[in-house]
Amino acid sequence: MTTTIGIGQLARRSGVPIDTVRHYERIGLLKPAARLASGYRRYGEAEQKRLRFIRRGKALGFTLDEIQALLSLGSSRDVARVRGAASERLADVERRIAELTRVRDGLRALIAACPGHGRAEDCPILNALSQESEP
Amino acid sequence: MTTTIGIGQLARRSGVPIDTVRHYERIGLLKPAARLASGYRRYGEAEQKRLRFIRRGKALGFTLDEIQALLSLGSSRDVARVRGAASERLADVERRIAELTRVRDGLRALIAACPGHGRAEDCPILNALSQESEP
DNA sequence: CTTGACTCTGGACTTAAGTCCAGAGTTTAG
DNA sequence: CTAAACTCTGGACTTAAGTCCAGAGTCAAG
Known part of the structure; x- marks a missing residue:
């Protein structure tokens, strides 16, 4: 049988604060954890991976909703849908x-053009800030 | 003299909702606007530029605080500091x-490797989701 | 067994960035 | 002039993603 760990260790190992782990459970991003008779949560390998996945996703600027969507692909039976969703994600990232x-x-360009000294009027950075072109 | 416009036109022209313009004033991201005798706000070219700058910044994922920092460079007398701040921004963006x-x-890679059909076990995307490598 | 570390719950609080509203006054097109 | 459209204020509400807390129970080392 696999070793299971408590919420504190899980938090340390996955780099996510304890409160946040409970929060994720509350909002349904994590399944309700297994419990000891005492009520203490117990976690195995799978949820450690899941948490690290979430942490990475967040670091990349995905929202929790997006991450949940990604994670839920894992339970999808429809491979074509999975592929489509991944493609959408890719398009997002590319944009x-x-x-x-x-x-x-x-x-x-601005930094290269700025002498780093002298009068403010000569600083291309300041000039650019006061009149940018449209995006 | 330059034409000035009301808050509605400003909003339309800069692509920022009216309420948000007022919000920006409340939080100090915009200077208190000039007022007519009636109390109506009046805006000139400068604040249209500023607003568009803010909108662009947000679109790029900068927080309002970061945008305010960028904007406040424009009033800095110290060209070296401006250059330094721009360099920090650049490093951020590069990261x-x-x-x-x-x-x-x-x-x-995942999308290329996924056939788009067949059994879930053959989908590299699903496999990757269940066991990613560390970031 | 005792002590210190760990965990539980439910709810309140926080920050960022808006968004909405009511009730009142103002401007403008016809 | 009237009606429609616009604007004012202050404050309440929203969403996302946590973060903190009190008071109570549990676990582990010595």
Whole structure:
């Protein structure tokens, strides 16, 4: 049988605060945990993975709803739907990368053009801030 | 003299809801607007630009606090500080792009490997969801 | 057994960023 | 002038994602 751990250890191992683990259970992002006779929650490998998955997703800017959607794919029987959902996610990510790349290029150009000293009127960054072009 | 417009027109032109414009004023992201004798707010070119800047920033995932920081650079006298702040922003953006690029590549690989039909056990997307590697 | 660490619950509180509202006054097109 | 459209204020409400708390019970080391 697999070892199970308490909520404190789960929290430490997965990098998610205890309160947040309970919160995720409350909102249904995690299944109700198994309990000891005392009422203490017990967790196995599966929920550790799930929690780490959630943490990674959040770090990437997905909302909990989006993460839940991703996770629920795992229980889908319909492989085509899974693939479609993954494609939508991909399109999202690509759009965000494109936007950020534009910003990055803009910032790079400004920084490169700014002498880093002298009069404010000569600073291209300040000038750009006061009149940007449309996105 | 420049034409000035009311809050409704400002909202339409800058793509920000009226209530949100007032909200921005309440929280200090916009300066208190000029007023007519009636109390109606009046806006000029400058605040239209500012609002559009804010909208763009939000679209890129910056918080209002970050946007305010960016905007306040415009009133900074210290060109070196402006340059430094812009560099920090750039580093941020680059980090986010790198993260998203990893996700994109992962998703692409999964989608490419998924046949889009057949048994769930053969779907690499579902398999990846149940056991991801660490970020 | 005792002590310190851990866990339980339900609910209140927080932050960010709005969004909505009522009731009153203002502007403008016809 | 009248009606429709616009704007004002202050405050209440919303959503997302936690975060904190009190008071009570439980577990583990010595």
